[in-house]
Amino acid sequence: MANDAQGTTPVLRLQNVAKTFFTPHGDVRAVEPLSLDIRQGEFISVIGPSGCGKSTLMNIVGGLIEDYEGSVEVDGVQVRGCHKEIGMVFQEESTFPWRTAIDNVAFPLEAAGMGREERVAKARELLHLVGLDGFENRFPSELSGGMRQRIAIARTLAFRPRILLMDEPFAALDEQTRLLLGDKVVQIQQELNQTTMLITHNIAEAVQLSDRVLIMTFRPGRIKRVVEIDLPRPRSSKMMGGERFGHYVAAIWDDLREEASKGLQELERLRS
Amino acid sequence: MASVAASGRPLLPPLVTRLLVIAAGVALWEGAARLGWINAFTAPAPSAIWSGFGKILSEGVLGYSMVVTFVTAFGAAACGSVVGIAIGYFLHIWKPAGAAYTAWVAAAASAPLVLLYPLFLVIIGRNMWTTLVMGAIGCIPPIALKTKEGLDGVRPVLLNVGRAFNLTSKQQFWMIMFPAALPSIFTGIRIGLLFAILNVIGIEFLISVGGLGQLIATLGDRFDYPQMYAGIFFVILVSVAFFWIIERLEQWLLSST
Ligand SMILES: Nc1ncnc2c1ncn2[C@@H]1O[C@H](COP(=O)(O)OP(=O)(O)OP(=O)(O)O)[C@@H](O)[C@H]1O
Ligand SMILES: [Mg+2]
Numbered sequence: 001m002a003n004d005a006q007g008t009t010p011v012l013r014l015q016n017v018a019k020t021f022f023t024p025h026g027d028v029r030a031v032e033p034l035s036l037d038i039r040q041g042e043f044i045s046v047i048g049p050s051g052c053g054k055s056t057l058m059n060i061v062g063g064l065i066e067d068y069e070g071s072v073e074v075d076g077v078q079v080r081g082c083h084k085e086i087g088m089v090f091q092e093e094s095t096f097p098w099r100t101a102i103d104n105v106a107f108p109l110e111a112a113g114m115g116r117e118e119r120v121a122k123a124r125e126l127l128h129l130v131g132l133d134g135f136e137n138r139f140p141s142e143l144s145g146g147m148r149q150r151i152a153i154a155r156t157l158a159f160r161p162r163i164l165l166m167d168e169p170f171a172a173l174d175e176q177t178r179l180l181l182g183d184k185v186v187q188i189q190q191e192l193n194q195t196t197m198l199i200t201h202n203i204a205e206a207v208q209l210s211d212r213v214l215i216m217t218f219r220p221g222r223i224k225r226v227v228e229i230d231l232p233r234p235r236s237s238k239m240m241g242g243e244r245f246g247h248y249v250a251a252i253w254d255d256l257r258e259e260a261s262k263g264l265q266e267l268e269r270l271r272s
Numbered sequence: 273m274a275s276v277a278a279s280g281r282p283l284l285p286p287l288v289t290r291l292l293v294i295a296a297g298v299a300l301w302e303g304a305a306r307l308g309w310i311n312a313f314t315a316p317a318p319s320a321i322w323s324g325f326g327k328i329l330s331e332g333v334l335g336y337s338m339v340v341t342f343v344t345a346f347g348a349a350a351c352g353s354v355v356g357i358a359i360g361y362f363l364h365i366w367k368p369a370g371a372a373y374t375a376w377v378a379a380a381a382s383a384p385l386v387l388l389y390p391l392f393l394v395i396i397g398r399n400m401w402t403t404l405v406m407g408a409i410g411c412i413p414p415i416a417l418k419t420k421e422g423l424d425g426v427r428p429v430l431l432n433v434g435r436a437f438n439l440t441s442k443q444q445f446w447m448i449m450f451p452a453a454l455p456s457i458f459t460g461i462r463i464g465l466l467f468a469i470l471n472v473i474g475i476e477f478l479i480s481v482g483g484l485g486q487l488i489a490t491l492g493d494r495f496d497y498p499q500m501y502a503g504i505f506f507v508i509l510v511s512v513a514f515f516w517i518i519e520r521l522e523q524w525l526l527s528s529t
């Protein structure tokens with residue numbers, strides 16, 4: 001399999017990946033056996049109702065959860081634990097409060113032993129990319145939630161991971177910044193031929209950015225459907241107003257509505 | 273840096289109020305002593321204490337005693353910090369030990385450890401080292417507790433960031449856990465320093481070895497109460513100044529890391 005021509009061995013292969021959390025209040029089946037191949041350079045979005053196991057899935061692929069069922073392969077080699085070519089952006093606030101914006105972004109470079117001048121120059125470029133020029137020496141506590149999230153994104157990009165996992169990185173941003181930043185992330189992704197898995201709640205964002213959209217069911221998370229987004233790149237804002245774009249959004253919403261209402265029903269059941 | 277100016281301005285009125293309250297207290301005391309309402313021998317008037325202060329200053333022992341006390345206390349706090357941080361780290365990483373002994377360390381933090389001094393008097397002898405060791409022992413428990421608390425409280429997502437960047441365990445500690453726990457460790461060191469000073473002056477007083485504690489003890493033995501009170505007030509004033517400096521130092525260190 002490893003001898004296949006380049007491009008046929010998936011960069012990421014998940015086989016029957018499943019996870020149960022054992023808690024004092026009972027077991028929670030977060031992810032049902034799930035299999036998926038992701039090609040080199042592919043941009044894949046995972047969308048699904050809250051609590052369906054998206055973050056759990058990302059933590060398994062990123063190696064932060066090690067006791068799961070099934071297997072994860074990178075370039076055809078089974079891995080457990082963190083892989084040096086996988087970069088992650090987390091859903092929670094994850095900037096270091098004791099470091100300035102620029103030192104946050106330079107963090108992975110510093111850990112890799114890069115000299116001060118070089119890493120500061122690189123970090124400055126990335127801060128520019130996420131639109132934070134002039135905020136280099138601010139501490140996270142002096143910045144807004146959206147700005148902090150952009151620092152976290154820039155910090156992971158500084159690491160230049162070949163595989164990028166992002167857990168709702170744009171959730172704290174306003175619509176305009178979200179669109180601009182989404183474009184930039186795709187631009188870098190295309191330049192580096194990066195393989196990307198994006199977790200999101202936003203259907204339009206998933207369609208705008210992805211080659212494939214994976215729709216997950218309500219808990220326990222299973223793949224409900226995989227939608228190929230057959231739109232040319234780069235995707236212009238004109239295209240996003242177009243008929244085909246709207247068609248994709250509507251189709252995904254149809255699938256998602258069913259799952260989301262299951263989630264709501266359960267919420268109401270818990271409440272009564 | 274407009275925020276400094278903005279937060280600095282309202283400081284003045286409270287400060288004035290504080291000084292006025294102190295001045296009123298001193299005036300009341302002076303009046304009471306002069307009118308004979310209180311015994312001027314055991315509680316001399318502030319004016320008498322003031323002249324007593326002049327006397328100890330002119331004898332030239334005050335400055336020297338102060339240096340001895342604070343060098344000892346600082347040395348004790350430095351030694352205590354190293355040991356305390358190590359114990360706190362140990363209680364953090366070794367969960368069973370943490371669960372078993374944290375309550376004991378907390379108990380030790382509130383116990384009057386000064387009373388252990390006869391033991392060290394026997395082991396070490398009647399010299400400065402006993403004072404130093406007693407000071408160090410006093411500051412270990414709060415520093416260990418606060419270190420453990422700080423390390424336990426590091427947000428898991430920050431540790432995950434480090435893992436995702438493939439940090440070595442050494443980097444994970446020095447680049448994430450330690451700076452994240454630093455504010456808590458500093459609080460521990462500040463409390464520890466307080467305990468160290470209390471212990472050092474207490475032991476100096478008890479075993480009459482060096483420093484302000486011994487000075488106060490000697491003056492008391494001479495029934496020179498104005499001078500003794502002058503010494504006591506001096507210790508209080510110096511301690512207040514000392515903690516003010518420590519606080520500033522802490523703020524400066526935290527904002528520059
Ligand atoms: N460490 C854990 N211990 C126990 N249960 C957990 C743990 N982490 C997640 N879960 C449970 O697993 C399920 C999936 O959680 P997960 O965080 O993966 O959802 P999600 O799809 O990312 O949700 P959201 O969109 O709200 O972020 C939830 O029911 C959650 O309660
Ligand atoms: Mg999540």
